[in-house]
Amino acid sequence: MSNKVAVIFTGGTISMKVDPRIDAAIPALSSEEIMAMVTNIEKYSDIEIINFARIPGPHMTPERMMELSSLVKQTINRKDITGVVVTHGTDTLEETAYLLDLTINSEKPIIVVGAMRNGSELGYDGPSNLSAAICTAISKEAMNKGVLVVMNNEVNAASEVTKTNTLSLNTFKSPEFGPLGIVDNDEVIFYREIINRCHINTEKIEAKVALIKCAAGMDSDLINYCVDLGYKGIVIEALGRGNVPPNMLDGIKKAIANDMPVVIVSRCPTGRVLDTYGYLGAGKNLRKLGAIFGDNLPGQKARIKLMLALGKTRDIETIRSIFEKNVYTKSYKVKLGG
Secondary structure, three states: OOOEEEEEEEEOHHHEEEEOOOOEEEEOOOHHHHHHOOOOHHHOOEEEEEEEEEEOHHHOOHHHHHHHHHHHHHHHOOOOOOEEEEEOOOOOHHHHHHHHHHHOOOOOOEEEEOOOOOOOOOOOOHHHHHHHHHHHHOOHHHOOOOEEEEEOOEEEEOOOOEEOOOOOOOOEEOOOOOOOEEEEOOEEEEOOOOOOOOOOOOOOOOOOEEEEEOOOOOOOHHHHHHHHOOOOEEEEEEEOOOEOOHHHHHHHHHHHHOOOOEEEEEOOOOOOOOOOOOOOOOHHHHHHHOOEEOOOOOHHHHHHHHHHHHHHOOOHHHHHHHHHOOOOOHHHHHHHHO
C-alpha cells in the first residue's frame, strides 16, 4: 500500500478511561488499544505508531510542543510517510496545533485530533475522530493546507480553530469563517482555502510570555508584576476593537520602556483589532505607545506566536512585522510611521 500515516500519540481524553478507585478519567489506554478500535483503517492506509507522551492537555508545555514539532518535522520529511496525525488533549489542542502550523513548512498533511469523551463513556468519539483524521492525512486535497484539526467530521485550520464548549462533540469551531471542509463517507471535501499563512523559522521558544485579559476598571498591577518578574513579552486581550481601561496605560508604557513587546488582541470571539478610537486607552493611543496589533488571534494563540517570535528575535520591529505583515493596509503602515 502506498499510503503510510504516522500517528503520534501524546495523550489526552482520547487515551483515558475512568479509574473506579477515584471515579475519574485518567490516562489508561495504550496507543495500540486505541488503534485497534479504528476498525478497517488498514484498507485505507498503513499505520505507524509513534509514542511521544501520554499526558492530559493541561500538562502540555511550550517546551514539549517544540519537542513535538521537532518529531513531527523529522517524521513528515520521511519519503515513506504520506501524512502525520497527532493525538492531543483538547484543552490545549489549538495551541499545539497552531505552534506546529507556525514552525513546520511542509506540503504533506499534518492533522491534530482528540476526543471529548473518554474510553469508558457511552459514545466514545476517539476512534471515529481518529479514522477521519487518517482519511484526511492521506488525501491529496489536504496537501499544502497547513496543520489541520479534524474533530466531529469537520476540518478546521489550526490558525482559526478554537475550543468553544466544555462538553459538546462539535466543540472545535472556527468562529470567524467556519470550517475549511468536512469528512464525509471517508472522503475529505474542502470548501475554501487559507491565505497568508505565517511561518516562524526557529528552534527556540520563549516561555516567559504573559497573557492578561481586560475587564472594566482594571489597572496596571498585573502588567507591572510581569515586568518586575522579568517576563519577556505580554499579550493583552483588550476590550472590543483593541482598547484598554486608562489605568492600564502606565503598565503598558513601563513594559514597552523595558523593551517588552506588548501585543494587543481582543477578548471578543471574532473580529480584528484596529486603531479606530482615539480616546485615552483606545487603540490609537496604544499604537502611538508602540503596542503591536495581533489581528484576529485569540489571546492563547497570540501568546504562542509571541513566544516563537521571541525565540527567533528580540528586535521589536521584526516582531511587529511577524504579527502585522500582510494584515494591515499599506496606508495603515504609512500612518504608523508618520
